[in-house]
Amino acid sequence: MDNFLKELIIDLGLQTNQLTIIKNSDRFFYKPEVKAELSNIGIELVNGSALELRVHFELIFKANSQQKFCYLIENKEDVLEDILKVSVFHDFHITTYFPEFYPDKILNCSFIELCTLFNNKPQKTLTAEETAEYLTKCKVKEESNKTKILEQTKSYFKQFCVSPVSINWEKSFPELSNYVLSAIENELWEDVKSDIEVINDLFQQHIELKYKAHIIPASYVKKPSIVSKVLPYLQFNFNQSDKVALIVIDGMAYWQYLMLSAHFNDTIETTNEVIYSWIPSITQLSRQAIFKGDNPLSSYVQNPTNEANLWKSFWKKNGLLDAQITYHYNGLKSDNLSNIKRLAYVDVSLDDKMHACSDYNDLFDLTQNWIENSEIILNIERLISEDFTIFITTDHGNIQANGLNSLTHKQTLGTNKSGSRSLRHLEYSESWLKDKFLCDNPDWKPFLGETENTIYIKNDSAFTSDAKFITHGGSHILEVLIPFITLKKNNK
Numbered sequence: 001m002d003n004f005l006k007e008l009i010i011d012l013g014l015q016t017n018q019l020t021i022i023k024n025s026d027r028f029f030y031k032p033e034v035k036a037e038l039s040n041i042g043i044e045l046v047n048g049s050a051l052e053l054r055v056h057f058e059l060i061f062k063a064n065s066q067q068k069f070c071y072l073i074e075n076k077e078d079v080l081e082d083i084l085k086v087s088v089f090h091d092f093h094i095t096t097y098f099p100e101f102y103p104d105k106i107l108n109c110s111f112i113e114l115c116t117l118f119n120n121k122p123q124k125t126l127t128a129e130e131t132a133e134y135l136t137k138c139k140v141k142e143e144s145n146k147t148k149i150l151e152q153t154k155s156y157f158k159q160f161c162v163s164p165v166s167i168n169w170e171k172s173f174p175e176l177s178n179y180v181l182s183a184i185e186n187e188l189w190e191d192v193k194s195d196i197e198v199i200n201d202l203f204q205q206h207i208e209l210k211y212k213a214h215i216i217p218a219s220y221v222k223k224p225s226i227v228s229k230v231l232p233y234l235q236f237n238f239n240q241s242d243k244v245a246l247i248v249i250d251g252m253a254y255w256q257y258l259m260l261s262a263h264f265n266d267t268i269e270t271t272n273e274v275i276y277s278w279i280p281s282i283t284q285l286s287r288q289a290i291f292k293g294d295n296p297l298s299s300y301v302q303n304p305t306n307e308a309n310l311w312k313s314f315w316k317k318n319g320l321l322d323a324q325i326t327y328h329y330n331g332l333k334s335d336n337l338s339n340i341k342r343l344a345y346v347d348v349s350l351d352d353k354m355h356a357c358s359d360y361n362d363l364f365d366l367t368q369n370w371i372e373n374s375e376i377i378l379n380i381e382r383l384i385s386e387d388f389t390i391f392i393t394t395d396h397g398n399i400q401a402n403g404l405n406s407l408t409h410k411q412t413l414g415t416n417k418s419g420s421r422s423l424r425h426l427e428y429s430e431s432w433l434k435d436k437f438l439c440d441n442p443d444w445k446p447f448l449g450e451t452e453n454t455i456y457i458k459n460d461s462a463f464t465s466d467a468k469f470i471t472h473g474g475s476h477i478l479e480v481l482i483p484f485i486t487l488k489k490n491n492k
Helices: 003-012 032-040 050-061 081-085 103-107 111-118 128-161 169-185 189-215 227-237 254-261 283-292 304-317 349-355 360-373 376-385 431-440
Strands: 019-023 043-047 068-073 088-091 244-249 268-276 325-329 342-347 389-393 399-403 425-427 448-451 454-457 468-471 481-489
Touching (some): 003 032, 019 081, 032 043, 032 360, 050 068, 050 081, 103 128, 111 128, 128 169, 169 189, 169 254, 169 268, 169 481, 227 244, 227 268, 227 283, 227 389, 244 283, 244 376, 254 268, 254 481, 268 376, 283 304, 304 325, 304 342, 342 376, 349 360, 360 376, 376 389, 376 481
Parallel strands (some): 019 088, 043 068, 244 342
Antiparallel strands (some): 268 481, 389 481, 425 454, 448 454
């Protein structure tokens, strides 16, 4: 989200007040882009007659205490006193935020032009002609900056093709993710996704050679290589008296972790590592592997109760008492943590946002909103203050996927219901059904992987007719390489 809209949201209290009423004669808030941006972060703009707003207030506002609403009105007198009493009123004028520019020119600017001017304010007040000229210069400068970022990003991505055999994927992935984040932040993903697919092709060759033979059975003494070795690593490296917290943020790609880490304060010391998700990268398998501390079973039913049981069972087998172990789902409870030695905290709210997105532009905005408005940072700081060593990871990343085609009932006959929202894998009850699918779809076979009775997608495609959306469930590099982060109190 642009700095301009962020400032408006703070100034007008749109995220702190359940109901904000805005008289907006210049109709800035009626712009479709503004409505879409606010909708992405859970603020619903409502406009209509006095009667329509009254009906909305009685039937919708009162029934949704967690939803933030903003009523757009023509006259304050049209709003009845009981509505005004529970709301915050603003008589909004867009020109207030642009005193350096000629007012009439500002009123005619598009939303993108306003964002550009807000980020590039001059040192003096401009005339109408000077305002128009200044806007043109800003646009040229902004495009020039984007061109430079794009060139640098593409140049970095090309390095992977120079000597693909010698790539250390775990070591190089954090820097690659920085470039991915920069591309998404500057709305350049469509310009670089073909480069990412070239890199992903190389990564799939690495997976084919190394995943089963070396990555799954690798030693966990110094660092876990894969999600199934996270608990054995913690058990080996920490005493029973140590306080250890494992935070699993469902669906968080490494580039999203980079956004989160920018909000850590100086009291937190960070060590960043990369590990592998389970393949296919679905919650039922990958998060099970985390909490089981071993290879997952396809028969497992994914839910918080079973997850908590796996977590507690692992630590009880390793000598801890039930009272020393706790599991928290979608929020850190206010319980006394002084006697807790092993704490698990699972947050699925970011994954919910991911599945609601159509592209990475949406996901970037919603990730920033999640960081700023959820309790994730407060919870991390609380655990640090309680002397926990924190480990942050995820079950899988995500990919902006492109639809191939929706599968027919015949093609999905015999597939198991894993509970996953993924559209990038198929789990069959019998191996011959999997083999028949591959035989019947020879054009798809080059980008399909298989393991036991499961088929998964290796590139950025998906089994749907939707043009593009965000999901997971395959073996794409952005799904499989995930953060494994150590946080502890900085005593320096």
